[in-house]
Amino acid sequence: MGGLTAAMFLFLIASGLSLIFGVLRVLNFAHGSFYMLGAYLAWQIVHWVTTATGHFWLAAIGAAAGVAILGGVIERCLFRYLYDREELYQLLFTYALVLILGDAAKFAWGTEQLSVSRPSLLNGGFEILGTIVPYYNVFIIATGPLIALGVWLMLTRTGLGRMVRAAALDREMLDALGANVGWLYTGMFMLSSALAGLAGALVTPIQGIVPGMDVEIIVQAFIVVVIGGLGSFWGTFWGSVLYGQVLSFGILVFPGFSLFSVFALMAVILIVRPWGLFGRPIR
Amino acid sequence: MKNLAARVPWTLVVFLLALTIPWLGGRYYTFLATQIVIYALFALSLNLLLGVTGLVSFGHVAYFGIGAYFCGILMKTLGVPFFIAFPAAGLGTGLFALVFGYFCVRLTKIYFAMLTLAFSQIVWAICFKWNDVTGGDQGLPDVPFPDLHWIASLPGFSHFRIGDQFYFLALVLVMLCVAALRRLQSSPFGRVLTTIRENRERAAFVGVNVRRYELAAFTVAGIFAGFSGALFGIFNRGVFADYVFWSKSADVMIMTILGGMNHFWGPAVGAAVLTILNQQITSYTEYWPFVLGTILVLLLFVFPGGIMGALDAGWTRLRHRRSNA
Amino acid sequence: MLEVTKLGKSFSGFVAVGDVSFTVETQQIAAVIGPNGAGKSTLFNLITGHLPPDSGSVVLDGRDITGIQPHKICGLGLGRSFQRTNIFPRLTVFENVQAAYLVHRGRGRDFWSRAESFYRDETAVLLASIGLQGRESTVAGTLSYGNQKQLELGLALASDPALLLLDEPTAGMSASETHDTIALIEKIASERALTLLFTEHDMEVVFQIAQKIAVLHQGRLIADGDPAEVRADPEVRRVYLGEH
Numbered sequence: 001m002g003g004l005t006a007a008m009f010l011f012l013i014a015s016g017l018s019l020i021f022g023v024l025r026v027l028n029f030a031h032g033s034f035y036m037l038g039a040y041l042a043w044q045i046v047h048w049v050t051t052a053t054g055h056f057w058l059a060a061i062g063a064a065a066g067v068a069i070l071g072g073v074i075e076r077c078l079f080r081y082l083y084d085r086e087e088l089y090q091l092l093f094t095y096a097l098v099l100i101l102g103d104a105a106k107f108a109w110g111t112e113q114l115s116v117s118r119p120s121l122l123n124g125g126f127e128i129l130g131t132i133v134p135y136y137n138v139f140i141i142a143t144g145p146l147i148a149l150g151v152w153l154m155l156t157r158t159g160l161g162r163m164v165r166a167a168a169l170d171r172e173m174l175d176a177l178g179a180n181v182g183w184l185y186t187g188m189f190m191l192s193s194a195l196a197g198l199a200g201a202l203v204t205p206i207q208g209i210v211p212g213m214d215v216e217i218i219v220q221a222f223i224v225v226v227i228g229g230l231g232s233f234w235g236t237f238w239g240s241v242l243y244g245q246v247l248s249f250g251i252l253v254f255p256g257f258s259l260f261s262v263f264a265l266m267a268v269i270l271i272v273r274p275w276g277l278f279g280r281p282i283r
Numbered sequence: 284m285k286n287l288a289a290r291v292p293w294t295l296v297v298f299l300l301a302l303t304i305p306w307l308g309g310r311y312y313t314f315l316a317t318q319i320v321i322y323a324l325f326a327l328s329l330n331l332l333l334g335v336t337g338l339v340s341f342g343h344v345a346y347f348g349i350g351a352y353f354c355g356i357l358m359k360t361l362g363v364p365f366f367i368a369f370p371a372a373g374l375g376t377g378l379f380a381l382v383f384g385y386f387c388v389r390l391t392k393i394y395f396a397m398l399t400l401a402f403s404q405i406v407w408a409i410c411f412k413w414n415d416v417t418g419g420d421q422g423l424p425d426v427p428f429p430d431l432h433w434i435a436s437l438p439g440f441s442h443f444r445i446g447d448q449f450y451f452l453a454l455v456l457v458m459l460c461v462a463a464l465r466r467l468q469s470s471p472f473g474r475v476l477t478t479i480r481e482n483r484e485r486a487a488f489v490g491v492n493v494r495r496y497e498l499a500a501f502t503v504a505g506i507f508a509g510f511s512g513a514l515f516g517i518f519n520r521g522v523f524a525d526y527v528f529w530s531k532s533a534d535v536m537i538m539t540i541l542g543g544m545n546h547f548w549g550p551a552v553g554a555a556v557l558t559i560l561n562q563q564i565t566s567y568t569e570y571w572p573f574v575l576g577t578i579l580v581l582l583l584f585v586f587p588g589g590i591m592g593a594l595d596a597g598w599t600r601l602r603h604r605r606s607n608a
Numbered sequence: 609m610l611e612v613t614k615l616g617k618s619f620s621g622f623v624a625v626g627d628v629s630f631t632v633e634t635q636q637i638a639a640v641i642g643p644n645g646a647g648k649s650t651l652f653n654l655i656t657g658h659l660p661p662d663s664g665s666v667v668l669d670g671r672d673i674t675g676i677q678p679h680k681i682c683g684l685g686l687g688r689s690f691q692r693t694n695i696f697p698r699l700t701v702f703e704n705v706q707a708a709y710l711v712h713r714g715r716g717r718d719f720w721s722r723a724e725s726f727y728r729d730e731t732a733v734l735l736a737s738i739g740l741q742g743r744e745s746t747v748a749g750t751l752s753y754g755n756q757k758q759l760e761l762g763l764a765l766a767s768d769p770a771l772l773l774l775d776e777p778t779a780g781m782s783a784s785e786t787h788d789t790i791a792l793i794e795k796i797a798s799e800r801a802l803t804l805l806f807t808e809h810d811m812e813v814v815f816q817i818a819q820k821i822a823v824l825h826q827g828r829l830i831a832d833g834d835p836a837e838v839r840a841d842p843e844v845r846r847v848y849l850g851e852h
Contacts, residue, residue, distance in 0.1 A: 078584075085587070092537075096580045103570045226401075260405060270398040471726065477699060478711075481699060482696050486696075487679045
């Protein structure tokens, strides 16, 4: 998959992570698991609905919805009871989810790599400067930011979004004002999970579905949100782009040290400018 | 009764009990006990940060790994004898902890945790790729055992093989470290660390240079983690990069919390329980992560104080019932 | 004892404290008052080193302490209590105060001895003087609000300060609790020859014990003098009418 396509997927996922951090002040380790579940669910839906046309799109939406529901149930039944506890407990809970969901996926779908074929609508590609660019990749590069932009607009331009941002700043105040903070949090959690699930579904034609894709993506998403700034939309965007560039640059300059370079970048940002490139200064 | 319990020299008692294992059990039990003892030190070192000072580190495994590689490289590649390599590994790790820690303590909460994670992954990436020194993804197999023949000449110890001999060595070294940690935590220095955990702002305004104390705790914790790593490298017959992966940081944190981070022996108890559980369950099923995740959820919702916390609470309730009866 | 000169602090253009200057004489009891948002807490934070000022200086007993870190200022003889009770909740009452002594007397670097043996007598004496004798082994977090405030006072006193800053010492207290707290503060101030600077919303308390009052409004000092002067000041009356 091309660098830009990868960056857009990462952006889609990282923005969900950033959204949850902005509202709930917790880094959701399980975000990568939702991504993975979205992919598996999409495969499952395609598997069930083999004959209908447009089954890919059905699968994508179904996967996003399914993961959103799962997220909602988890938040309502379990996560909300940890809100007044120390942040460490919330973090550990999301990690426990990673363990549980990871094995649940393994149990349900096995360890063999699965794949989903591209939607017939977007098959093939066009030639540009000697290389073939798949239509599907173009679709992702176009839609990824569109979706995230939609979410961002919702947050900044609508009343609902304003409440979300208020909740992030002062939960008790909002509660006192009569807003139903509980359902707000649930809603945001579901939205964030839906984003992750959708990204997982959309990635299936390009990348194989394997166990371990949850952990792989969450580490990358963490780096991106740290670089960009936890809770900042544009930070996540530029963070994703920068991540992709540093990774490819690292491969060129220190082949074998590309891994090192992204973590080094993360460390440098935290040392020099911990609130990230676009975050609000915390000092 | 609780006062009586407090006066028992637990460190000595645990040491003596643990000493008997090679006589009582077979080689498997000695093997398990060695693993438990090493992880117990690792978990206790993390608790100096987590339970005592209130510092949440996601990157503690870095120091475990650095200690392992340090000792392994010194002993295998450079042929340095254990009694030099071991302390050198501890000190070397301490140096890394000092440098990394200097940057980490300038941050708080999630940012602190993220930076510890970043440093830990940097260490992992270097270990994974630096083929010349660390063996890269092949690692450092066949780290030699230290020369322990002299143990066989001790009365009553003659029938022990190298596995048991190493257990004794590890046990003695770990217990010395544990005693030191115990001393540290009940000292004025340890008391100051708890004030930082309880209320960082207030601690500063009774005169505590919070950053400096946190850095000291970070370095000491790193040194002891390094010791545990050094022992592990030998025990494991090799040092490999996946032991420095961040999931191991999560494992040791779970051990610490499972046992109870508000009690000195909590992490050791957690290390023992988790190691044994792991051995048992992985022999029946491959879904250990699922079990671990469930245990963690139970811990968080039902037993936040861990095993020792639950025991404490149960004991208090028993006492109240007895006094009310 | 305390000289604040042209102290200023802004946050992204918003002037929290602007050009504030006043002095507090040794062993004087002074108060800083003002409506909500007047900048009292910010002023305190500037004096105690929690916030670096943009301009101006703070001189304590002849020594310039502007912008010095809080833990150092504490060691130079300035004690402080905070608005929200600031104690060490899971430590016992004894351990709370003892910790302050350990740090202040330079024992914090001792990593070998047993902590419990140190400063037992001093701690007991201090606890008695603030009315918490006999509560040594109570876990601090389980104390009543009033007792926690007393403990917090004890923490501030353990560092043997010459100047004590009290941030809303009677906040959230009933009339009788307020009375007891003020009596305690006065007793301690005279016993230890302390200089006192406090902020308060309760005007009765202020006019009862303060010898000098500084009035802040929107970050600026609008009045500074003894209670009678301040009470008569027209600007002060304008600012406060409608508040009380």
